[in-house]
Amino acid sequence: MQQWVTSVDLVANSEANENVVIKNTNEWTTQEKEVVDGVTDVLDGNKVDAVVCVAGGWAGGSSSSEDFVKNTDLMIKQSLWSSVISAKLASNFLSEGGLLALTGAKAALDATPGMIGYGLAKASVHHLVKSLSDKKGGLPKSSTVLAILPVTFDTPMNRKFMPGGDTSKWTPLEFAAELMWKWADNSDNRPKTGTLVALVTNDGQTELVVDSEK
Amino acid sequence: MQQWVTSVDLVANSEANENVVIKNTNEWTTQEKEVVDGVTDVLDGNKVDAVVCVAGGWAGGSSSSEDFVKNTDLMIKQSLWSSVISAKLASNFLSEGGLLALTGAKAALDATPGMIGYGLAKASVHHLVKSLSDKKGGLPKSSTVLAILPVTFDTPMNRKFMPGGDTSKWTPLEFAAELMWKWADNSDNRPKTGTLVALVTNDGQTELVVDSEK
DSSP, X not given: OOOOOEEEESSOOTTSSEEEEOOOOSOHHHHHHHHHHHHXXXXXXXXXXXXXXOXXXXXXXXXXXXXXXXXXXXXXXXXXXXXXXXXXXXXXXXXXXXXXXXXXXXXXXSOOTTBHHHHHHHHHHHHHHHHHTSTTSSOOTTOEEEEEEESOEEOHHHHHHSTTOOGGGSEEHHHHHHHHHHHHHOGGGSOOTTOEEEEEEETTEEEEEESOOO | OOOOOEEEESSOOTTXXXXXXXXXXXXXXXXXXHHHHHHHHHHTTOOEEEEEOOOOOOOOBOTTSTTHHHHHHHHIIIIXXXXXXXXHHHHHHEEEEEEEEEEOOGGGGSOOTTBHHHHHHHHHHHHHHHHHTSGGGSOOTTOEEEEEEESOEEOHHHHHHSTTOOGGGSEEHHHHHHHHHHHHXXXXXXXXXXXXXXXXXXXXXXXXXXXXXX
């Protein structure tokens, strides 16, 4: 099976077949128009098998932090804007029986007092997944919407900012990439639509923990 | 007990003792500065017994709605911006043992496919309440944070837009106002901090349903 990938990001990805480069990060609806118009051009009437949203970021702080509102704003833009625009792309361009995969956070299944903005933004993504999984959520027929809920990914940035962290509990990016491929490739490989799938890594081994939401 | 009330709103309230009128509805951090500066001026070094956020609004639509992103943007601005800025006000200006009351929605305890933006914005408010209720959430010592989760308030706008609705199940605004007063007046009258308190009205009688979150 041949892959054909369009990257939608702030910078072009040389490994993608097509790129839609986002310029607007200030207005949600302007960014939506930019992305939807760009993808419409690239697809030229075709549909896609999967829409995968792995945009996001992290910032900490409780309500007493000087940057509380600023960081919450950033978390909503990075995690929620990207997820909602991805839902719009899926509604417009996903094939019947296709996959929409969003990115939540295992931490946001509970209170997150030390990173309030991050937690509430991810909680809103979890709720989005639940609503989209309903027949009346607006996605194409027989499609699946899932969220992966990472703990910590093993990325160069995380290695830089968390030196001395226990990397045996960090999830390799390859694991997530292979999981997306497996889910996109065949609907039989997917958990039930609406499932929040935590990626829990111990001793370098990652397992999927589903429906861990209380 | 004498009431002293500052209204923070888009228009001045002639019944309030003081008003802070919001001009900025486009940038979260600019609105934060406007509100915090305005309240700092008005309080002149004093603290408050309660911060009550009843800002909000409603818009429907699934992911296939033309206005999906636009309406989700509006819901985040109306419900989440106001709640997060209220949390900042509480962190700065609430007395020890004071009350922060936010407004969630009973519907958002479940999926909301027909009003996705509304549900995810209110779910983020619920998560905010849980995080703020933690000792490390940044609120003053011994304070209480609660959310009321209305179903439908009996307002002139709701009567206009839902003619023929069963108003015997709508919650009178007076009920919410009296509840806020009771909670603000004495901490013994309050549910445990972090509680989501649904307002369920039947035959014109409203009862408080706590911890209905699954």
